[in-house]
Amino acid sequence: MHQLCDKRVVVMGLGRFGGGVGVTRYLVGEGADVLVTDTASEEQLRQSINELDDLSIDIRLGSHVTKDFTDADLVVINPAVDPQQNPYLQAAGDAGVAMTSEIRLLVDRLPERLRTIGVTGSAGKSTVTAMIGHILALPQQYEPAPRVHVGGNLGGSLLTDLDQIDACDWVVLELSSFMLQGLSEDQWSPHIAVITNIWPNHLDRHGTFEDYVQAKQAIVKYQSEDDCAVLRQQDINHFSSQLGHRLESEGVVLLGEPCDSSAGGPFASLCGHQRINAMIASNAASRAGVRDDQIQQGISTFIGLPHRLHRVGIFGGIEFYNDSKATTPQSAIAAMESFSKQCLHVILGGYDKGVELKHLASCASSHCQSVYTVGATGPAIARLCEQQDGGAKVFCCGTLDRAVDQAIANANSGDIVLLSPGCASWDQFENYENRGSAFITAVRRSCCGDP
Known part of the structure; x- marks a missing residue:
């Protein structure tokens, strides 16, 4: 220390x-x-x-x-x-x-590693972190709810709260690949490691997908036999060498796909990737000793985080969604697939992080009525969409304001306009929050005449 x-x-x-x-x-x-x-x-x-x-x-x-x-x-x-x-x-x-x-500095000073939950992934980690914290903090039937501290990449520093964190409190941390690189030097992994998914991301920093995965592996690399890892079956190949023989133990929870909403169950009211987030958070909370009924209550009362598939409203019969936090192609694809085909108008593009955009363009072309591209990657995404056979109309708009205006002009009553860029915001905005707020402002300006 x-x-x-x-x-x-x-x-x-x-x-x-x-x-x-x-x-x-x-x-x-x-x-x-x-x-x-x-x-x-x-x-x-x-x-x-x-x-x-x-x-x-x-x-x-x-x-x-x-x-x-x-x-x-x-x-x-x-x-x-x-x-x-x-x-x-x-x-x-x-x-x-x-x-x-x-x-x-924080994890070196936490009073009890066995009360830590770390969440990482290429998308969904902020939502899953907040959801786990929400579930853990709910009042329990026979005993008071434990105190829960949520931090890391999600928000402000918990260092200033250290004097309020007791050994029996839960600490839930969102951990980025950059954070995990440093924690690997300290040979630290959380007691419960949660991995939402692994897709190519931040290749402008890491260089290769292999190096990116190596950074993520630190979340389980230094766990002991008594620790737990929660991850999806589709990602197991990226972590099998670190988990080793633990793969056969109860300490590793491998998750498949959640049941379709038509099958009922605790996630029935949620759309595609929201069901996946809820499934992951539920299993992590269960490993922390939370009862099933409390988990279901937590899932049903979780409001969600801003700029993550947030419903802005209906104006002129057109429904608007702000998913500015979708900074990877895969997260944008998941958002698009949450809506019905042919009524969807999507806004894509932003800062170039060096990731492959072909699958994003393919999904947009086949799943959307129209595609509006913005930012540094906008021209490339537009060209890729036009090369597909999906049939979506493609508009290279450059700026978010022009994209919103064009989408509103083309949309009909009952259609959906979705901002889910699939790229970071840094080429035109300071962060994804500013981009999401700019989208909401543009929608209200165009639809309601707000200044």
């Missing part, structure tokens, strides 16, 4: 949305001498800076300085920064400076 009192700690990356705020506050509280450094400007980081106004820290904005890193006792790295490609971190490493991350 890194000792922090009176140490010179550099936080690399404050983040425009406060990603470094929690860890900075924690470090100061532990007595560290903190420097926050970020290449963004003061104007871009104003909101995050305001949250640190009451702290005595140094802040360097607009650029990094090598000496800050080589003179530090410890560097805390933002997960979005690739240590292998960053010259400042390479200089720190050459100088023998220790490096860590917010999530590594």
